[in-house]
Amino acid sequence: MFNYTGNNNDQIELQSAELLYERLQLTLAFSKRYRMSTAVCYLKLHFPFEKLIFNKDFEKARSLINMIMTRLNSSIRDIDSAIRINSSEFVLLLADVTEDDCKMICERIINAISDTYQIEFNHYLISCNIGICMFPYGAEDPEELIALSKAQMYESETIGNNHFIIFKGDLNQNSYRKVIIENDLPYALRKGQLYVEYQPQFQVKNSKIKGVESLIRWNHPSLGQVSPNEFIPFAEASGVMNDLFFWLLKEICKLNDETLDLTYSINLSVNQLLLNGFVQDVSNIVNKYSVPAKSITLEITENIEIYTLKEVENILHSLKNIGFNIALDDFGNGYFSFSNFIALPIDFIKLDRDFVSSLINNKKHKHVISPIITMAHNLGLEVIIEGIEDDYQFFDWRNLGCDIIQGYYISKPISYDQLQKSICDIELKVNSFKEK
Structure with missing residues (x-):
């Protein structure tokens, strides 16, 4: 479901669905054992990655991704995970967090990532949206956690770039429909x-x-x-x-x-x-x-x-x-x-x-x-x-x-x-x- 199917020649490394589910299962097992909450965050970047790949600017694409990844990793904690699942989307696993903690981390991520990046003589404006589903309050099943967080990401896009929404039990059917169609x-x-x-x-x-x-x-x-x-x-x-x-x-x-x-x-x-x-x-x-x-x-x-x-x-x-x-x-x-x-x-x-x-x-x-x-x-x-x-x-x-x-x-x-x-x-x- 989360495998990247882009151009094989882009040579930009992506993590696999297997890694995502392996880490999610471990995080959920740890959270259940110690009765802690976990946030599954679906992050989508808005940036010209596909355009760069289309024009075969692989080095620029790689540089841009590395810069974004550096900022993303600096915005999360050592116990958290950031897994890139396709050309512009990540799943973040935030372990042992309250809702307020999650909001603070997501605000930090948005502030860190959303910026103008310079590579050589080119400038690239990057923004993002994040959807969040909390375990165990929003859902307990791994696939449902990802689907609901993704639906919230789509919902946040209706507000505008650089927003996040936490699933509260009221599901926007149009956003969830997008998830079903895509999957x-x-x-x-x-x-x-x-x-x-x-x-x-x-x-x-x-x-x-x-x-x-x-x-x-x-x-x-x-x-x-x-x-x-x-x-x-x-x-x-x-x-x-x-x-x-x-x-x-x-x-x-x-x-x-x-x-x-x-x-x-x-x-x-x-x-x-x-x-x-x-x-x-x-x-x-x-x-x-x-x-x-x-x-x-x-x-x-x-x-x-x-x-x-x-x-x-x-x-x-x-x-x-x-x-x-x-x-x-x-x-x-x-x-x-x-x-x-x-x-x-x-x-x-x-x-x-x-x-x-x-x-x-x-x-x-x-x-x-x-x-x-x-x-x-x-x-x-x-x-x-x-x-x-x-x-x-x-x-x-x-x-x-x-x-x-x-x-x-x-x-x-x-x-x-x-x-x-x-x-x-x-x-x-x-x-x-x-x-x-």
């Missing part, structure tokens, strides 16, 4: 709790459904349906997203249904793109199932790394040479660099949903969108608009020149069986609408 996500795949839905994309030129966006869904045994907005951030932070991507690609390839003649879009991040052997791995999967690469569109979220890392550009060219379509997702979120943009081998730009929403009711939106669409067409690219929910939006964005339209106005995400049965009906429904 259970690695097991969801192997337990068959995930499935795929497909949202049709309407091609204006042919008045046909020519593609679908493939979306992962999670039916949790106790929580029910878990929104992707809830679990995707945890998947990306933990490395589980890599497993989800390849599972989704295989699920699509297993369909191998040429009768629908559809292109299937899959979302991925730059971090996944930079995985060792990524190009070969995706190529092996489509070859294994005899699926043409041109039937797969890889949607990469636009961010600064897209334009600044030469390695990303090279990987995209390799994928394009194999035959995959490339789409730039969330286009318009503020990272655009024209000089680098034109060097990327992309086929589609997908306008950012928030960017589009901000313009829906703005009469000046045509003056903003039209040049973007014109630029894309002049470069031989197609423009995808998503989030279209009514006929006014549909005709407005169609008349602006968008090539592919996606949203609940066309169809909500549906199962593959539903897609097979209803694709003609969807096309008929959309084509029967008359512009007002």
Whole structure:
């Protein structure tokens, strides 16, 4: 549950789940024997560790961690333990403490850690949050102690950085839900709790459904349906997203249904793109199932790394040479660099949903969108608009020149069986609408 699953090349040492539970069991046994209370504190740092690793600044990352660890160790007592369990989180075991002692130690930790750190010519602002569960008052079971302290950490984040909260018996269900989602996500795949839905994309030129966006869904045994907005951030932070991507690609390839003649879009991040052997791995999967690469569109979220890392550009060219379509997702979120943009081998730009929403009711939106669409067409690219929910939006964005339209106005995400049965009906429904 607490194993670090980040990049194996970061070479930043982390302690294991086994060490955490070994120390926790010993601390609890000692506390039970001598009737002492223990505080389990879940500490989360807010700092650019992943950014440093992504940019391969391993020495800076190591220096930053060492500086933080030095301050952390100086803030706790000799009988306490600090165990680092992933790139930015620690579990602290404070033995033989009262609640007041615990508060004092946590305040000392926050004051010591929260600061601006200088490494060479760079400055890094660090903050943290701490959640606390006391033994035996809050809980007695080791896993429950950790889960409750973690829930309190999430709760403290709702107040702001550099806060701590002690569990008092009143559990915030939203915070505890985050803990359940984060802990259970690695097991969801192997337990068959995930499935795929497909949202049709309407091609204006042919008045046909020519593609679908493939979306992962999670039916949790106790929580029910878990929104992707809830679990995707945890998947990306933990490395589980890599497993989800390849599972989704295989699920699509297993369909191998040429009768629908559809292109299937899959979302991925730059971090996944930079995985060792990524190009070969995706190529092996489509070859294994005899699926043409041109039937797969890889949607990469636009961010600064897209334009600044030469390695990303090279990987995209390799994928394009194999035959995959490339789409730039969330286009318009503020990272655009024209000089680098034109060097990327992309086929589609997908306008950012928030960017589009901000313009829906703005009469000046045509003056903003039209040049973007014109630029894309002049470069031989197609423009995808998503989030279209009514006929006014549909005709407005169609008349602006968008090539592919996606949203609940066309169809909500549906199962593959539903897609097979209803694709003609969807096309008929959309084509029967008359512009007002």
